[in-house]
Each structure stands twice: as structure tokens, then as C-alpha cells.
Amino acid sequence: EFGTIGDELGMGVYVVGGFVRDLLLREDNFDVDIVVEGDGVKFAQILKERYGAKISPHEKFKTAQVVFKDGFRLDVATARLEYYEYPAAMPTVSISSLKLDLYRRDFTINTLAIKLNSKEFGLLIDFFGGQRDLKDKCIRVLHSLSFVEDPTRVFRAVRFEQRFGFQIGKHTLRLIKNARRLNIFDKLTGKRLFTELKLILDDRDPEAALLRLKDLDLLEVIHKDLKLTEVVLDRIRAAKGVLSWYELLFKPQKPRQWLLFLLNLVSEFSSRSIKGLCQRLDLTGKNEVLFTKLREEAIKVASILDRESDVRPSKVYRLLRPLPLEHQLFCMCLGKTHVPKKEISRFITEYQDIRPHLKGNDLKSLGIPPGPIYSEILEKLRDARLDGEVETRDDEIDFVQR
Numbered sequence: 001e002f003g004t005i006g007d008e009l010g011m012g013v014y015v016v017g018g019f020v021r022d023l024l025l026r027e028d029n030f031d032v033d034i035v036v037e038g039d040g041v042k043f044a045q046i047l048k049e050r051y052g053a054k055i056s057p058h059e060k061f062k063t064a065q066v067v068f069k070d071g072f073r074l075d076v077a078t079a080r081l082e083y084y085e086y087p088a089a090m091p092t093v094s095i096s097s098l099k100l101d102l103y104r105r106d107f108t109i110n111t112l113a114i115k116l117n118s119k120e121f122g123l124l125i126d127f128f129g130g131q132r133d134l135k136d137k138c139i140r141v142l143h144s145l146s147f148v149e150d151p152t153r154v155f156r157a158v159r160f161e162q163r164f165g166f167q168i169g170k171h172t173l174r175l176i177k178n179a180r181r182l183n184i185f186d187k188l189t190g191k192r193l194f195t196e197l198k199l200i201l202d203d204r205d206p207e208a209a210l211l212r213l214k215d216l217d218l219l220e221v222i223h224k225d226l227k228l229t230e231v232v233l234d235r236i237r238a239a240k241g242v243l244s245w246y247e248l249l250f251k252p253q254k255p256r257q258w259l260l261f262l263l264n265l266v267s268e269f270s271s272r273s274i275k276g277l278c279q280r281l282d283l284t285g286k287n288e289v290l291f292t293k294l295r296e297e298a299i300k301v302a303s304i305l306d307r308e309s310d311v312r313p314s315k316v317y318r319l320l321r322p323l324p325l326e327h328q329l330f331c332m333c334l335g336k337t338h339v340p341k342k343e344i345s346r347f348i349t350e351y352q353d354i355r356p357h358l359k360g361n362d363l364k365s366l367g368i369p370p371g372p373i374y375s376e377i378l379e380k381l382r383d384a385r386l387d388g389e390v391e392t393r394d395d396e397i398d399f400v401q402r
């Protein structure tokens with residue numbers, strides 16, 4: 001229907017970029033990007049009127065995010081050309097506005113478009129040899145200044161290469177090495193660098209991507225102490241294993257994969273290096289705490305568990321409860337003995353869900369006057385249950401009365 005709306009408005013409408021790439025690669029992709037030759041905001045407004053979609057328009061850039069009632073999302077962009085509004089726009093002119101829009105993109109494989117207007121519905125548009133590069137499994141930029149225009153593309157190149165099992169093209173590889181030598185990354189803001197790093201660590205094979213980044217001398221761009229030593233690589237692999245194990249538990253809470261990998265990646269950092277990393281990635285507030293205070297806690301917990309052979313479940317509970325899930329999993333990767341792994345997996349699968357049978361109301365019926373003592377009693381009961389000192393409700397009543 002997007003095409004029909006385009007027909008009515010006299011605008012060319014195209015689905016472009018990653019969606020088309022993934023369609024041809026038969027990969028799932030739920031991010032649909034549309035480019036219209038005309039006013040993208042006006043196009044989005046019609047979607048709002050007809051389908052009750054929510055839109056967030058960006059007048060300045062003539063773009064809009066659209067969210068339909070069923071949750072389907074769409075990004076609408078405008079193919080900009082100074083003269084595209086000429087009423088008698090010739091077909092060649094309208095074609096070239098799309099071409100110019102696609103020319104601004106990162107790699108040839110991301111420049112494919114499919115026309116949605118009814119007249120030529122389904123027409124695959126390939127100005128820059130994107131189909132050939134998909135076939136050849138090749139990541140290629142469109143022009144030599146691509147990385148200078150946007151240094152994040154260097155990281156995107158590695159991400160796509162590793163995700164699809166492609167190869168960065170020869171010329172493109174030279175441009176990356178040049179970019180590295182010219183230090184164009186100094187201009188890259190911490191926020192953008194952090195975003196790219198997260199995307200890489202959230203992708204299919206972070207280990208391979210990290211090895212490739214190292215190979216291209218790009219880890220140092222993030223922080224000079226980022227090194228893939230055997231210890232770090234072992235931990236990255238441990239993290240992979242721990243994530244697969246966790247996935248099979250089918251728990252509702254999903255860990256942030258990037259966070260577990262990043263914690264392992266910097267697991268050997270001194271607190272001074274951590275500080276430098278936080279500065280470079282512009283980490284503040286909650287994000288900073290993840291890598292400072294909580295990271296230190298996790299390292300401490302792992303070493304405590306390493307030293308214990310017969311640790312009480314209530315102690316494990318007390319140590320792990322304050323940590324976010326990713327830090328708990330991080331402790332499993334850090335462990336030198338089998339104890340942290342065993343105890344943390346028991347915490348995740350059993351201990352953390354254990355509650356006493358008795359509730360506040362029960363304590364009231366037992367004649368205990370309400371107050372802060374309640375949470376103390378309930379905690380003691382939980383510990384006793386964890387440690388097998390009480391089992392049934394009656395055991396707990398006895399325990400309280402004692």
C-alpha cells in the first residue's frame with residue numbers, strides 16, 4: 001500500500017538499504033527503511049491519517065519514524081535534491097534523487113532499492129553493483145572519502161564482514177588502513193564509538209569481529225590497553241559458552257550480550273585504564289557504574305568463590321543478589337576453580353527464586369508486632385531454606401518461634 005500512496009501523491013516510493021540486502025541474503029530483518037522522492041513527512045502524515053499510525057516527524061531532515069498499531073515500524077526518508085520539487089520533474093531527475101540518496105550510504109551492499117509504486121512494483125534498482133558484491137561476498141565503499149566522512153563505517157565494515165562471512169574488498173581495506181594511519185578516529189565522539197562497539201559485541205560472532213579489529217589495528221582506537229591476550233580470548237570464549245548455557249534455560253530475563261563480552265574484554269584492565277575507557281566512550285551514570293563499582297564487586301565475588309570449596313547457598317545468594325545478571329555471568333567466566341561456575345549456575349537456576357513459605361501476614365498471625373524486624377525475619381527464613389535448615393511451613397513456624 002505504500003506504493004499506492006506514492007502513486008496518489010505522485011512520489012516514487014522505494015524500500016532501501018539493509019532490508020533489501022537481507023531480503024536477497026534471505027536473512028531476517030524487521031527494520032524497514034523507505035525513501036520517497038517527495039516530502040517524506042507528508043507521506044508519513046498520510047500513514048497517520050489512514051492507519052492511525054504514530055509518527056515522529058523531523059521537519060529539518062524531512063524524515064519520519066512511523067509506528068503502526070500492530071507495532072510494525074518504518075523509517076521514512078526523503079531523497080533530497082534541490083530541484084526535486086519542480087512540478088514537471090522529469091523521470092531522469094527523480095531517478096537521480098534516489099541515486100544521490102543511495103550514493104551517500106556506506107557500502108554497495110546497502111545501496112539496493114526496490115520500487116513500491118504500482119507501475120513498476122518490485123523493480124530492483126542497483127546503481128552501484130550491490131547485487132554483484134552480494135554474490136561475490138564483498139564489502140565495498142562507494143567512494144574513497146567514505147571513511148573520512150564517517151569513521152564509524154570502519155567498524156560497520158568489520159561487523160558486516162563477520163556477520164555474513166564476507167570479505168572487505170581490497171581497495172576498501174586500503175582505505176581502512178589509511179584511515180587508521182591518518183587517525184581520523186580522534187574526531188569520533190565517545191557516544192558513537194560506544195554505539196558501534198555495542199553493535200559489534202551484540203552481533204553474531206563477536207570473537208571473530210574482535211580478532212578482525214585487532215588484525216586491522218583498530219582495537220587500539222577504542223583503548224590502548226585493549227589486547228586480545230590468551231587470557232582474554234579464553235574469557236571471551238567462556239562468555240560464549242555461558243550465554244549458550246543461559247539461553248537454554250529459557251528464562252524471561254535476557255542478558256545484554258554486549259555487556260558480558262565487554263566486561264570480559266576489559267577484565268584485565270587496571271582501574272586507571274577503566275577510567276580512560278569510560279572517558280573515551282563517554283560513559284556516565286548507570287553505564288559508568290557497570291564498569292566501575294559493579295565490575296569491582298564481580299571480580300571480588302569471583303575470587304571469594306574461588307577460595308571456598310564448601311560454600312553455603314545463603315552466602316552465594318548474598319554475594320550474587322546485588323549484581324546485575326551480566327555481572328553474575330561474568331563471575332562464571334572469571335572463576336579459576338569450578339566453584340564459581342557451579343555455585344552461580346545453582347544461584348541462577350534455583351537459589352534466586354527461593355522465598356520463605358511464610359509471608360508478612362503469617363508473622364502477624366504469629367503475634368509478632370509489624371516493623372522492620374519483618375524483613376529481617378523473612379531474610380533469615382530464606383537463608384534457612386536455602387541452607388536446608390527448614391523445609392516445610394511448619395519448620396518455618398518453629399524456626400520463627402525459636
Ligand code: CTP
Pocket residue numbers: 017018019031033104105106107110111150152153156
Ligand atoms: N548508513 C551509512 N553510514 C552509517 C550508518 C548507516 O551509510 N554510518 C546507511 C547504510 O547504508 C544502511 C542505512 O544507513 O543501510 C541504515 O543504517 P542501519 O539501520 O544502521 O543499517 P542496516 O544496514 O539496516 O544494518 P543492521 O542490519 O545492522 O541494522
